[in-house]
Structures are given as C-alpha cells and as structure tokens.
Amino acid sequence: MSILIESLQAHYPLIKNVHIGLVSASGALFALRALAVQTGAAWPMQAWARRLSVVIDVGLLTAGASLWTLLGLNPLRDVWLGTKLALLLLYIVLGSIAMKRGRTRPQRLLGLLGALAVFGFMVTVARAHHPLGLLAG
Known part of the structure; x- marks a missing residue:
C-alpha cells in the first residue's frame, strides 16, 4: 500500500488537476444533456451520451478516491x-x-x-x- 501512496504523492498535482477537469466536464455534460431533455431532444438519452457520462464520472470518482487516499481524508x-x-x-x-x-x-x-x-x-x-x-x- 505504501508504494501506491508514494506513487499518488508523486502525481498529486496531476491527479488534482484531472479531478477538477473531470468535475467541470461532468457538470457541463449533465447541464447540456438536461437542457436538451427540456427541449424534447432525443440524443441526451442515447447510449453514446449515457456512456460518455459514465466514463467521465468513473474517472472523476477514481481521481477523487485517489485524492481521498493520498490526503488521508x-x-x-x-x-x-x-x-x-x-x-x-x-x-x-x-x-x-x-x-x-x-x-x-x-x-x-x-x-x-x-x-x-x-x-x-x-x-x-x-x-x-x-x-x-x-x-x-
């Protein structure tokens, strides 16, 4: 486990920036999809849009969990x-x-x-x- 922590520490700035970027991407994609749903558009519920959201959110949770572990929160x-x-x-x-x-x-x-x-x-x-x-x- 200490090797994992050392690796995370070496990459802390990158992990933090990836996390922040994914927060922005996740929020923007949600807002765009939800606004499109309001207009009656079909694309927000299509498989590719839902998968993209999942990929971003899994990356976001992974980066967040890495920071959580690294910082001992x-x-x-x-x-x-x-x-x-x-x-x-x-x-x-x-x-x-x-x-x-x-x-x-x-x-x-x-x-x-x-x-x-x-x-x-x-x-x-x-x-x-x-x-x-x-x-x-």
Missing part, C-alpha cells in the same frame, strides 16, 4: 468531505429527476435547477473545505 472526521458526499447523493437523485424520472416538464425543470444548485454548492464546499461552502464566510 475520512468523511466522518472531515465533515466537509462527508457533506460533499451527501450532496453528491442528492445531486444524483435530482439529476435523475431532471433526465428521466420527472413525469412532467416542470418536474424535470425543477430537478435540473435543483441539481445545478447542488452541484454549484458542492464545488464551494470542496474549495472551502468547509461544510457550509461559500456560506462559511
């Missing part, structure tokens, strides 16, 4: 990380409503707006390393 001890993970679950639920679970267009729109708000707040929690994110001061 614990979501029960490091409350900001626990908050971010709880917000991630809420983002997934709201995103699902925005993309397919919402039965009506207004429900899907509320899911989209909620998901984007949660996504934005998650970014502030991550940047501030505080569970209140930008509200921390």
